[in-house]
Amino acid sequence: MKLKILLLLSLILGVTFSCSEASGTRTLRLGHGLDVSHSVHIAMVKMGEDLERISDGKMKLEIYPSQQLGTERQCLELLQIGSLDMTKVSVGVLENFAPRMKVLGLPFLFRDRQHSFNVLDGPIGQGLLNGGEKYWLKGLGYYDAGSRSFYTKDKPVHTPEDLVGQKIRVMESVTAMDMVSGLGGSPTPISWGELYTALQQGVVDGAENNPPSFYLSRHYEVCKFYTLDEHTVLPDVLLAGTHLWEKLSNEEQGWLQQAVKTSVAYQRTLWLEAENEALEAVKKAGVEIIRPDKTLFADKIEDSFDKYKEDEEFYELITRIQETK
Template identity: 70%
Template sequence: MKKTSQYFILFLATMLSVFSCGEMSDVETIKLAHSLDVNHSVHKAMVKMGEDLAEISGGKMQLEIYPSQQLGTERECIELLQIGSLDMTKVSVGVMENFAPRMKVFGLPYLFKDREHAFEILDGPIGQELLDEGTKYWIKGMCYYDAGSRSFYTKDKPINTPEDLKGLKVRVMESVTAMDMVKSLGGSPTPISWGELYTSLQQGVVDGAENNPPSFYLSRHYEVCKYYSLDEHTVLPDVLIIGTHIWDRLSEQQRAWLKEAVDKSVGYQRKLWAEAEQEALEEVQKAGVTVVRPDKTAFEEDVKDVYETYSKDEDMKDLINRIKNN
C-alpha cells in the first residue's frame, strides 16, 4: 500500500508537470527525492544545485526536490529510481552497498587517516571508480556529500570503551559492514529505518544508535539520548545518484549542465557541513547532552577482525590497500 501511494504521488506530479508546462515541454525536469530535513546541509546544497542548473542551462533544465521521506526511505527511493519512477536521490553509502557491493569498503571502521585523506579518496580515481559501480543496477553515482564521522549516542550511559557497548542494542542502517562493526565491538546491531528511530529509542527497542552530529541534532534524538561519544568510527559519505534511465536519455550538453551544477553543490555543501557540525555539538550540549571523546585505540584494536574478514576477498583486500596507502 505504501509503495502504491508513492507511485501515485509521482504519477500526479508527472501529470501536473505535463499539463502545467504546455509550450514549455522542452524543459527537462528532474525529480529528486531524499530523506533529510530541509535544514540539513545536503538539502540546502541541492536547492543551490537546482538554482545553478536552471541558470547554467538557461532555464532548459530544472530540479524538483521532495525532501523528508515524502517519497519513501532511502532504500525505497533507490527502488523507485531503478524502475524509472524517480530520477535522482541521495542515500548514505551504507545503503548503497546493497546495490554497489564494493562500496561497502567505506563502511570499514577507521579506514581513513583523517578528513583530508577521505576527501582525497572520494574526489580521486578510487572515488570515481566506485561511483560507477552501480551502473549494472541502473544507478549512476554523481558525487559524494560530506557526512562527517559517525559516533555512538546512547540513552543511559556513555561509551568510553568497547566494553561499554556489550549488551546494548544499537540501531544501524541496512548495512552489512555497520552490523559487523557493532558486533566486533560487542554490541547488538539492530537495523531500523531512520524515520522510525526516534520512537524506537523512546520505547526502548534500541539502547542507542550511531550517526554524525548534525543528524543527531536535527533528528532531535538528543531529547532521548543524553550521551554522545565521539569515537568517530566511520567516515561514511552521502552519495548523490541518478537513474541510468534518465542519464542515458540526456544529451551530452544536458549531462554537462547537470554535472557542472552537481560539482558546484559539493564545495558548497562541505562548507555548510563544517558549520552545521560545530553548531550541532554546541546545541546538543546546551540541551543537556554529555559529549565525551574516548580514546580510540581500544576501538581500533577491536575492529581488526572486521578487516581480516573482508580481506579474504582479494578484490576487497586490494581496494583496502589502495585506500590505506594513498
Template identity: 60%
Template sequence: MNRKRTSLKTIRAFLIGAGLCLVLAGCRQGPPGRTIHLAHGLDVTHSVHLAMVRMGEDLERLSGGRLRMEIFPNQQLGSEREILELLQIGTLDMTKVSAATLENFAPKTRILGLPYLFRDREAAFEILDGPIGQELLDDGLEFWLKGLGFYDAGFRSFYAMDQPITHPDDLVGKKVRVMESVTAINMIRSMGGAPTPISWGELYTALQQGVVDAAENNPPSFYLARHYEVCKYYSLDEHTFSPDVLIAGTRFWDQLNEQEKAWIREAADNSIAYQRELWALAEAEALEKVAAAGVEISRPDKRPFAEGSREAYRLYEADTTLGRLIRQIKEFQQ
C-alpha cells in the same frame, strides 16, 4: 545484489512509481525544457538539501532555463531504498542516499562502512574525489544507478541514554540501532554490541521506549533529529566516515545529450563543494547546541574501538576486489 533478488523489489517500486506519476505529471507542465525530479529523505534545513537547492539554481542558470530541478525532501517519495528503486525503473531522476543504503545496490561501496578506514576528513575526500572514488561511483552502473559525487556526512559516533560509551566494553549487552547495512551490523557485533536495524524515522520513539539502548550518527543528525532529548551521552569515537552519494538513474541519464550532462555535472560539482562548507558549520553548531541542552560530550581513545572492530574487516579483506580497494586506501594514507 543480483537481478533475480531485485525483481520483487522492482515490482513494488513500479507500483509506488505508478502512483507518483500522477504527482510528477503536474510538475512536467510549464515552460519548455526538462524538469529533473530529485527526491531525498532529509529535512529542508539540512546542508544537503540547501546544496541541492543551489544545484537547481546553477543548473537553470547554466542551461539558460532548459533544465530545471524539482526537489522532494523529507521522504515524500519514500525511503532511501524505495527512492533508489524508483531511479532504477525510471520513475524518478536523481537522489541522495547514504553510502550504507547504496551498499545494497552497489557492492563495492560496502567498504565505506568499515570502521577507521580513513585517517581524517581531508584524506577521505582526497581519496573519494580521485580514481578510487570514481570506481565506487561507477559500481552502480550495471544496476541502473550513476554516481555523481560525494557529499560530506561526517564521522559517525555513539550516543546512549544511560552512560557514555568510552570503550567497546560499554557496548556489550547493549542494543545499538544500525542502518540497514551488513557492514554496520558486522561492525557493532565485532565490538560486542547487539546490532538492531531500525529506520531513521522510527529511531526517536525506539530510543524513548527503550527498544534500543544506543545509536550512532554524525553531530548534525543527532541534533536535527532531536535525539539529544533522549540520549544525554555523546561519545565522539568517530568510528566511520560514511559519505552521502549523489546519484542519477541511468534511464534518465541516458536520455540526456552531452551538453545537458555537462551542465548537470558542473552544477553537481558546485553543490558538493558548497555542501562541504555548510557541513563544517552545521557540525560545529550541532555540538554547541546539544552541549547547551545538557548532553555530556566525550572524546574517548579511538584505539580500543579500532582494535575491537578488526573482525569487521576480515570478510572484506578476503574478497579479491574489496581487499584490493582496502589496501589501496590504506596505502594512500601512509
C-alpha cells in the same frame, strides 16, 4: 504493501515527468530523507539554482525532502525503475544495491577527513560511482557526512565494553551491523524516520550518526550521551537513475555535472559549520560529550578487514584506499 506504494509513486511521478517535458523544460525530481535545514538540502537548493542558470532555464530541479517520496531504499528502487530522477542516500544503504560501495563503510578505514576526500575525489571514488551503473544507478558525487559516533540513552559509552548488551540502531548495512557486533553491541536495523519513537519506547538503547544528524533529528532529546569515537567516515552519495541519464543529451549531462560539482564543494564548507554548531547545541541541551580513546575501539575490531582476504579484488581495494596519500 511496499510494491503498491512504489507503483503509486511511480504513476504519480511518471505523469508529472511527462507533463514537465511537454512544457519544453526538463524538470528533474530529487527525493531525499533529510530535514530542510540540513547542509545537504541547502546545497541541493543551490544545485537547482545553478542548474537553471547554467541551462538558461532549460533544466530545473524539484526537491522533495524529509522522506516525502519514501525511505532511502525506496528512493533507490524508484530510481532503478525510472520513476524518480535523483536521490541522495548514505553509502550504508547504497551498499545493498552496489556491493563494492560497502568498502566505504568499513570502520577506521580513513586516517582523517582529508584522506577521505582524497580517496572520494580521486580515481577510486569515481570508480565506485561508475560501478553503480550496472545496477541502474548513476553516481554523481559525494557529499560530506562527517564521522559517525555512538549516542545512547541511559548508559554512557567510554570503551567498547560499555556497548555490551546495548541495542544500537544501525542502517540496513552489513558493514554497520558487523561493526557494532564486533564492538560488543547488538545491532538493530531501523529506518531513520522511525528511530526517534524507537528510542523513546526503548526498542533500542542508542544509535550512531554524525553530529548534525544527531542534532537535527532531535535525538538528543532522548539520548543524553554522545561518544565521539568516530568509527566510520560514511559519505552521502548523490545519484541519478540511468533511465534519466541516458535520456539526457551530452549538453544536459554537462550542465548537471557542473551544478553537482559546485553543490558538493558548497556543502563541504557548510558541513564544518553545521558540525560545530550541532555539538554546541546538544551540549547546551544537556548532552554529555564524551571523547574516548579511539584506539580502544579501533583495536577491538582491527581484524575486521581480514574476512575480505578471500575476495582478492575487494581486499586490494581496501589496500589502495589505505595507501592513498
